[in-house]
Amino acid sequence: MGTPPPFGERLRAELGSPDRVHELESSPRSRVWRAELSGTPVVIKQLIDAPEADDRYTREVAALRLASRVEPPVVPRILGTDPEERVVVLEYVDHRPPGEEWVVEYAGALARLHAATGPEDAGALPAWSGPVQGDIDSFLTLARTLGVEVPAGVRAELDDLVGRVSGTPGHALLHGDPCPGNDLHTAAGVRFIDFEQSALGDGRVELAYLRIGFPTCWCSTAPPRALLDAAEAAYRTAWRDATGTEVPDDLTDACAAWLLRGDALVQRAERGTLDHLAELPGRDWSWGTATARQRLLHRLGVVSRMAADSDRLPGLGRLAEAVAGAVSARWPALLPLPARRP
Structure with missing residues (x-):
């Protein structure tokens, strides 16, 4: 399981408590977990404390919200955010290996x-x-x-x-x-x-x-x-x-x-x-x-x-x-x- 994600009172009040948490591979600038909320799979991402972390978090959330206008979707849906911890909770998307084209x-x-x-x-x-x-x-x-x-x-x-x-x-x-x-x-x-x-x-x-x-x-x-x-x-x-x-x-x-x-x-x-x-x-x-x-x-x-x-x-x-x-x-x-x- 590794280190649990920061999931404060605000996110718990909105989304519930995460269960079946597993940390995923990520870049050195972030930590990512797969979890379940009331049986629904989600992804929890935190931008760690590093240079420009606040700016990168602001950009990510803003871009995801702008992109959410597109239908059919081109990004996972945002389910919740915690700016103080630089955490965003996203819809889990089931990826499959891409084809030759x-x-x-x-x-x-x-x-x-x-x-x-x-x-x-x-x-x-x-x-x-x-x-x-x-x-x-x-x-x-x-x-x-x-x-x-x-x-x-x-x-x-x-x-x-x-x-x-x-x-x-x-x-x-x-x-x-x-x-x-x-x-x-x-x-x-x-x-x-x-x-x-x-x-x-x-x-x-x-x-x-x-x-x-x-x-x-x-x-x-x-x-x-x-x-x-x-x-x-x-x-x-x-x-x-x-x-x-x-x-x-x-x-x-x-x-x-x-x-x-x-x-x-x-x-x-x-x-x-x-x-x-x-x-x-x-x-x-x-x-x-x-x-x-x-x-x-x-x-x-x-x-x-x-x-x-x-x-x-x-x-x-x-x-x-x-x-x-x-x-x-x-x-x-x-x-x-x-x-x-x-």
Whole structure:
């Protein structure tokens, strides 16, 4: 059983006393239990005392409430909360192993999640934050360290890119970490959990996960092209059905933004600690299904192909192709990202 969950008088008065409590595996930032309340299975989650715990709890509860507007559901229902203990009690959702084409159903559910909010919800969650000038510096320094000449004009392209992705208006409900493992596949569809990093912004920054290799996730994968196309089509259809509007076709900016972010090469606990792109020439490290160099090589390939036809980022396309060539030449044993989730 382990340590029992904090279940104070307020929650007991509302929901009763938990029974058949079992602690589940969770991230270092939270503790999670499965329990029963009057014979009904529930999940109890507590964000432990750590930096930004209060903010993460506030985001999670706010996002779950905003997402609860969506029907059929895309999140478990909130049954109760205890802000003082940073506890949320959720409906238990019976997860089943996803099928081979899981990413298609996932993408449709992600679009419906994104469509839960609109301009009237501005301020309900923090705005999504993209790459900054320091990320540009790190990426260009990495290119030079690998012996690649930076084409004239690329710095200006990247400055403009950072300005565009940071200034793009968007009111989609972004999960913040829409990874395999944070999606529960049920007989009634996909539901998302763990909204501690949720934000409002342009949904394309998370639609881009499918192409760029799930950048914030331990489970970095690259779906086969046919599945990728089907998943992106499912997202666009679900968004259109929910909002009556079209998703802009171009994902180049969103994918390029993820390429610049060295912090998207490590798990959350290690982000903001050092320049991870600067570490790559000297060492590689494993995280989940891939190494950092594998992740980088995949992202370079995606951006080089997409930016080649871009009016805004042609220099970045050439640079990404050259850096990918340098990475492959220096570390020829690097494997592609896995096509399937574990």
